[in-house]
Amino acid sequence: MSESMVGVESAAAAPRTPVGGSSSGGAGIDPNAVYSLGSSGVESERLRRQADELAPESEAVLDRAGLGPGQSAIDLGCGPRGIIEMLCERVSPGGGVVGLDSDPAHVAMAADLVAQRGLVGVRIVEADARRTGLAGDSFDVVHARTLLVNVPEPAEVLAEMVRLARPGGRVVSVEPDCETCICYPPHPAFDRLAELFTTTFSRNGADPNIGRRLTRLYRDAGLEDVTIEARARVYPLGHSRRTIRPDLVRTLRAQILALGAADERELDELDAAARTHLADPHVVMMPNVYFLATGRKPAAA
Numbered sequence: 001m002s003e004s005m006v007g008v009e010s011a012a013a014a015p016r017t018p019v020g021g022s023s024s025g026g027a028g029i030d031p032n033a034v035y036s037l038g039s040s041g042v043e044s045e046r047l048r049r050q051a052d053e054l055a056p057e058s059e060a061v062l063d064r065a066g067l068g069p070g071q072s073a074i075d076l077g078c079g080p081r082g083i084i085e086m087l088c089e090r091v092s093p094g095g096g097v098v099g100l101d102s103d104p105a106h107v108a109m110a111a112d113l114v115a116q117r118g119l120v121g122v123r124i125v126e127a128d129a130r131r132t133g134l135a136g137d138s139f140d141v142v143h144a145r146t147l148l149v150n151v152p153e154p155a156e157v158l159a160e161m162v163r164l165a166r167p168g169g170r171v172v173s174v175e176p177d178c179e180t181c182i183c184y185p186p187h188p189a190f191d192r193l194a195e196l197f198t199t200t201f202s203r204n205g206a207d208p209n210i211g212r213r214l215t216r217l218y219r220d221a222g223l224e225d226v227t228i229e230a231r232a233r234v235y236p237l238g239h240s241r242r243t244i245r246p247d248l249v250r251t252l253r254a255q256i257l258a259l260g261a262a263d264e265r266e267l268d269e270l271d272a273a274a275r276t277h278l279a280d281p282h283v284v285m286m287p288n289v290y291f292l293a294t295g296r297k298p299a300a301a
Contacts, residue, residue, distance in 0.1 A: 043251045044106065047079040050146070053241045057174045057231060057290050058083045058145055062090060064227060064294045065170035070094040071140040074164060076129045076157070077101060077147035080109035087143070088119045098139075100125045100132060130156045136163045145174040148217075152205030158221045167300040171223055173293045177211030180232070181245070182286040189273035193249045196261055196270075200252045203259065211291030223295030232289045237281040244287045246274045 062083075067073055067090045075082040078099035087097045099110050099122065107126040114122045127133055129147065142161045148154035161171045178198070183190045201208050211230070218226045235242040249256070250271065256262050262270075278285060 042253075044080055044109065046247055046251060047106070048081055049240050050079075051081040051083070054145060054174060054290070055083070055086065057292055058086060058143070060229070060231075061143070061172040061174060061292045061294055062086065062141065064292075065141045065172050067091065067141045067170075072096045072098075072138065073141040073143060074098040074100060074134075074139045076132075076142065076144040076161065077150075078110055078124075079103075079106045081113055082110070083143060083145065084110060084113065084122060085117065085119065087141075088122055091121070095121060097122045098125055098134070099123070100127055100129065100134075102126065102128050130160055132160060132164065134164060137166050139164050140166055140169045142169070142171045143173070146176060148173060148214075149175050149208065149210045150206055154207070154210060155217060155220065158217055162221050162223060162297055165297040167297055169297050171218070171221075171295050171297065173214060174290055175211045175214060175293070176208070176288045176290055177230075178208040178288045180286075180289045182234075182284060183245075183278075184284040187274065187277040189270045190245065190277060193246055193270050193274050196256055197245060197249050197252065199261055200256050200259060201248075203255070211289060214291050214293040218293055218295040221295075222298065224298055225294075225296040227294045229292045230289050231292065232286055234284060234286045237279070241287065242285045243275060243278055246271055246278075 067087070069090075069092060071091050072095055073087045073091060074097070075084055075087060078084055078101050082099055082101075084097060084099045091097060097119075099114075101107050101110065101124075104126060107124055111124045113119075114124060125132070125134070129144075129151075142165045144157065144161060148157055151157060158171070165171050181194060198208055207213070215226055215228045233241070249267070253267060256267065257264065277283060
């Protein structure tokens with residue numbers, strides 16, 4: 001890649017609430033209406049950490065996709081960082097990377113990251129992941145991580161992912177399945193937080209267990225050679241992913257209060273009790289299973 005492209009682009013606007021990161025969406029649009037985790041500084045910071053936490057899973061799907069030098073890739077819902085650096089490293093030299101998000105704050109953060117790290121051949125685009133406004137058949141690899149889980153109609157985003165891929169190109173996703181969660185020994189505060197998370201996260205139709213549905217979604221979208229793998233990690237004391245459930249409830253705090261599912265005092269007490277429990281090194285914490293999916297867009301006839 002020969003030049004640094006750190007400016008922010010705005011793709012053609014879609015006449016719907018944006019998807020692809022937590023969007024501020026403009027005047028009169030509630031950012032919580034589509035992206036289930038909403039828009040907040042707490043969520044932005046969590047997404048920064050997630051870039052490192054889930055790097056092994058994204059590395060694995062990119063290995064299967066065969067992404068290499070000179071190729072092109074896009075990270076949909078890249079947030080403040082996503083896998084932009086990982087993609088840039090893989091396509092160099094001579095390739096190109098697009099990071100796309102609908103949240104203007106995340107777009108600005110991603111553009112700053114590109115500038116600070118001196119990444120070349122990278123474009124940051126502000127757009128709706130359902131209707132990106134980008135040319136179809138453009139990318140060798142189209143990637144999304146924990147994006148489909150956050151939207152009520154994931155098939156819409158997946159259809160756009162397929163459209164963006166070149167004939168013969170790969171669509172890859174890393175998505176959680178939150179039903180399988182192990183906190184052992186159990187604790188009532190953790191169980192209550194898990195209940196609040198599921199109720200609030202699902203309020204607009206988002207599916208916290210979407211991981212198990214990826215194979216069907218991929219095939220229904222017309223992809224071929226679909227592969228799926230499930231991975232689960234037990235996080236030790238000190239790992240930032242160990243407290244992901246209470247962290248997510250913190251992100252959803254405003255929504256929980258708006259729903260009347262809990263009050264400030266209960267949330268504070270639950271958070272403190274759950275974190276104290278998870279600070280015990282003897283507690284086993286496996287927050288969820290991740291499904292890694294890949295599929296190939298059929299070659300042109």
